[in-house]
Amino acid sequence: MAGDYAGIRENRPDTLTFTDWGGESRQAEEQYGKKCLARADRTFSQGLQCQQINSVMALLSMEDSAFVVHSPLGCSGCCSMANDWFRVGQAHRGSFPLRNARIIVTNLDEKDIIHGGEEKLREALRLAKSRYNPKLIFIFLSCASGIIGDDVDGIAAELQGELSPAIIVPVHCEGFKSKICASGYDASFLAIHKHILKDAPRGETVPGLLNLFAPPTVSFVDQMEIERILGEIGITVNYIPFYSSLEKIRRIPSAQGSTAICKVFADEFMKDLKERYGIPYSHTIMPIGTRNTDKWLLGAAAIMGKTEEARAYIAKQQELYLSLVADLRRRLEGKRAVICGGTGRSFAGAALINDFGMRLVGMTTPIYDDDVQLDVQYLNDLYGNFTVDIGNMMPFEQVNMLHKLKPDIFIGVPIWAARLGIPTTHVLDIKRPTLGYRNLVYLGNKIAFQLENPGYNKKIAKYGTLPYKQSWYDDNPFKFIREI
Ligand code: SF4
Known part of the structure; x- marks a missing residue:
């Protein structure tokens, strides 16, 4: 792939990547910016996704x-x-x-x-x-x-x-x-x-054809929404690799441009396609919510020569969705949220809830790198300080953090937060709508519905117990992260 990249994200040549850290977002931004975020490891770790x-x-x-x-x-x-x-x-x-x-x-x-x-x-x-x-x-x-x-x-x-x-x-x-x-x-x-x-030639470029790299967590309804939006501005899609084929992979070099739905999916591959074939690519944010979808679409449109079409289309969408977002805002204004997900969805979701007038108080991310730094800077400007946990599946830290932050809602995989009685929903839903303009309303309603109907999780908390003692809740959630 690009340069000497060997597929190990910790060792990417052009960015510093951290996997173990916990603290306040402004501190993370400042220390990463000065290149002095400490290298650390967990002396106790509950699980890692392979x-x-x-x-x-x-x-x-x-x-x-x-x-x-x-x-x-x-x-x-x-x-x-x-x-x-x-x-x-x-x-x-x-x-x-x-x-x-x-x-x-x-x-x-x-x-x-x-x-x-x-x-x-x-x-x-x-x-x-x-x-x-x-x-x-x-x-x-x-x-x-x-x-x-x-x-x-x-x-x-x-x-x-x-x-x-x-x-x-x-x-x-x-x-x-x-x-x-x-x-x-x-x-x-x-x-x-x-x-x-291998050494496939660039071949003849197909005008208007975009390689759209999509992770497997994108539902079919989301795929249709993204293809619809791109279709509105005259872009056709080579959707890869989910539900694709050898033939679609072989079409990759003939596309006019490339983009991905998730920020950590195919980003290195797109750099490689640019180096080998000169195919331009866009790498912005996950299209969740209006402002992220606008940004994502403008990024894709820029490499396809469709900026004017995209601007006109976005203006129409803003008119269309403004009143619907305002309605959701009435139900969600002021609610405090913790978000836990993959890097792409966590940050896109964190920006989205600002549209609803909600406040971010904590989030987890599997990594911290140059891309995350940009997102954290943006979120710090929106929300001020919030708690950041850099880790890959650490439920013991998550429950401690939630116990301290006491959010109104937890947005992420719900198993542990639900047992604390906190209303939960998630942005990583492979079966239901999340992305683009139309699906924003579904997602907002899903958050509001959980907030207005917390009974199920309250019952789970009442009759189920978590394995932690009070002493753990009183302790520092990041006490097992040690500098190395
Ligand atoms: S991390 Fe575990 S699941 Fe993954 S390849 Fe190794 S042994 Fe198998």
Whole structure:
């Protein structure tokens, strides 16, 4: 990919990236700005999302593909979640009868860890070909196959002729390589670059065609809304890689421009496309809420030569949605929120709630880098100081933070906040609307509905207990983060 980037987000050459920190937002902004945000690690950590999950999720819905997970059985547990999303996506797209993704797990065991799992991998690849006859066979690596040193690339090269015309694509998403799960997305795009696009020429540019890179968490209704908005200003979309195909991947070099729906999805790949093919790209914010959608659309329009069309369209949308947002504002004004999600959705959601007159009092983000710094500066100007937790799935810190901040609503994965009796909803909903102009109203109503109907979570808090003692709630939520 761009430069020497090897798919590990902590090591990107052009930005400092932090994964462990907690404190006030102004302090984060100031220290990062002076390049003195301390390198730190957690001495106690509850869980990390493995990057293999992100690679699997990104590619599992490729319609002409089969997948070999080269790992112990446990690592492939995430495939059942990704498969559920795949089935829901098919149902929303009217693609019946529903089918499961074509997954084969090599099921590495103790013997393989000692003697190697290469023979099992060969067997699985041949089985994938004979059973499914796919155009693409992706191999997902794991900690185990990485640590024992199976020569996965060598086996892919060795069997390529035999299994042709299927293309074998090893994805180096060994979980131990990165604490940032979005590295798994990068591993997928590195693999697409290396094994599918290879030295494909730029070809003839298709005017008005935009590569739209979308993470698997985008619902079909959101995909339609984004494609509708772009269509309004004369842009057509090559939607990748969710529900895409080998043919769509091969169209990538002929697009006029590229953009992504999420800020941490395909950003490095788009830089690579710019370097290799001169394809311009836009990297702004996630299109959640009017102001973010305006910004996102203007970014995409600028590289496609459609700025005037976008401005005219945005002016009409503002007229259309102003009264609806005002109505939501009456219901949400002054409510205090904590937001917890992936980097893209957290920051877009945090800006959105300002449209509703709400106040941000805390948020979590898996990483802090140059992009996040810009977002935090923006939010500091909007809200003043708020609590920031940089971490990947740390529920013990989250409950402590929520106990102290006592927000009116928690926007994020609700499991822990609900057990504190706090109304909850989320912006990461793969099954319902979130993005663009039309879906803003759905999202606002969802927040308002939860605030006006808190009974369910109150009952959960009354009858369920969390495993923490009062002493933990009295303590510093970030006490296990130590400078290194
Ligand atoms: S690849 Fe590694 S981190 Fe990921 S699930 Fe398997 S053992 Fe865990």
